[in-house]
Amino acid sequence: MNSLTVLHAADLHVGLRFLSHGEASQPLSAARFEVVDRVVEAASQASADILVLAGDLFDRTRIAKTDIERVCESLAGFSGACVLVLPGNHDYFSPESALWSDFCREAGEHVLLLAETGPYRLDDYGLPCDVWAAPCTSKTSSQHVLPTELPATRHPGRFQLGVAHGSLIGVSPDPKLQYYPMTREDLDATGVDIWLLGHTHVPWPEIPDPGIRVYNPGTPEPDGFDYTRSGGVFLHTLLLPEVDSSDESRPESRRAQLTSRFIATGQFRFEHHERTITGVPAEDFLSDIPDHTDAAKTCVRLRVHGRIDPDSRTRYHALRDELRARLLLLEVDESELHTRITADTIGDHFPSASFPAELLTRLSEDGDDEAMDQAFRLLEQVKGS
CATH class of the missing domain: 3.60.21.10 (Metallo-dependent phosphatases)
Known part of the structure; x- marks a missing residue:
């Protein structure tokens, strides 16, 4: 031999x-x-x-x-x-x-x-x-x-x-x-x-x-x-x-x-994916997940970040839940997904002629979303104290 x-x-x-x-x-x-x-x-x-x-x-x-x-x-x-x-x-x-x-x-x-x-x-x-x-x-x-x-x-x-x-x-x-x-x-x-x-x-x-x-x-x-x-x-x-x-x-x-x-020899797969939302999520922004051909044997860890319009939250949740139903397991990190602060959001939280409303409106017009997020959170804390 x-x-x-x-x-x-x-x-x-x-x-x-x-x-x-x-x-x-x-x-x-x-x-x-x-x-x-x-x-x-x-x-x-x-x-x-x-x-x-x-x-x-x-x-x-x-x-x-x-x-x-x-x-x-x-x-x-x-x-x-x-x-x-x-x-x-x-x-x-x-x-x-x-x-x-x-x-x-x-x-x-x-x-x-x-x-x-x-x-x-x-x-x-x-x-x-x-x-x-x-x-x-x-x-x-x-x-x-x-x-x-x-x-x-x-x-x-x-x-x-x-x-x-x-x-x-x-x-x-x-x-x-x-x-x-x-x-x-x-x-x-x-x-x-x-x-x-x-x-x-x-x-x-x-x-x-x-x-x-x-x-x-x-x-x-x-x-x-x-x-x-x-x-x-x-x-x-x-x-x-x-x-x-x-x-x-x-x-x-x-x-x-x-x-x-x-x-x-393996049948199950574990995958990492990342998606960015700017305003309104596209209808197909999760449709290419997973990479594996058998979604029912795939576990996915998904990180979603960006700024989403307030009216689009329901739509996003529906798309996310559709993905979850296809997969064996879906873990989602949304810690960096923020709701976009709009004029309606400002009006709902602060009087129109107030300093907070004027400051946030000015930041919104400048397009500085990050500064506006920080200012909004600080102003909310001051208002609640």
Whole structure:
């Protein structure tokens, strides 16, 4: 066997509850289970030999047994040789945790929990492959847990995989270096064919490159407004080079050749939009939202600013509510949307011959809306004091 195909996923976060998302929380939570099925299906359709889940399969260490059973039923559908599951920093491994004991009890024989650094030899699954693992044992850590006893020389005819979960310095947002930080230099120095990472929910690299041997697929299903693209997984194909087994002079030439591609698996999308209103909102000023083709599976965070005519408020609210009805979730920031101060507004609040009315009228004629807004608020405060 000189080729190996690996479907690489991470950060599925089964059990994530989306408590701040209102009515959208139920479908978003259900999507964490559904994406397990899609990842397994993608791996089987690609004829992958191994399905790797590189950490945070679960969102926390306390998961209902029925949810664990459901995940294991999904993993049983993988048609390849084995599924490798690494504990991440959300579902970290500890001997006292019921999560992984329940998981191992329910999972089939083709599922292997990477609870130690290894190496794990996959010969029992019919694969000439050694796996080196870096499981998480707590929520945070300032030190990575990369194996320290990697082989000094390559073993001819065998693949070498590394699986780890943590931040990649220079790529992951981890300013305090508290999530098992790693560097590409540390990972490359181990000499394995490829490191399969998890933790960062955005895929890296954005464009697969055969010269890169460190990959992070991101989450296969978007899970918040920090992630505005489609979720997915990486499919890696490794090919062992034909070399003289007695020649140890060029260890790099003995690493497997690598090709990778990204496969989209996410169904939900999170989008950011911004709109400006000047006077009267156009009938179609929200019609191009969302970008995603399936509005019912799209969550939108909308920022609206500008100055709206008083008589147009009702129309704006109707257009906004029509958009909300199309979407799964709409969050609107209207903190910078002001009602335009008109002559009628001035007349309703101040006598026509008064100083406030004359001042505001003069500012209105000058077209200085910002100064007029500030003056109007101050005059209202003085009047009410």
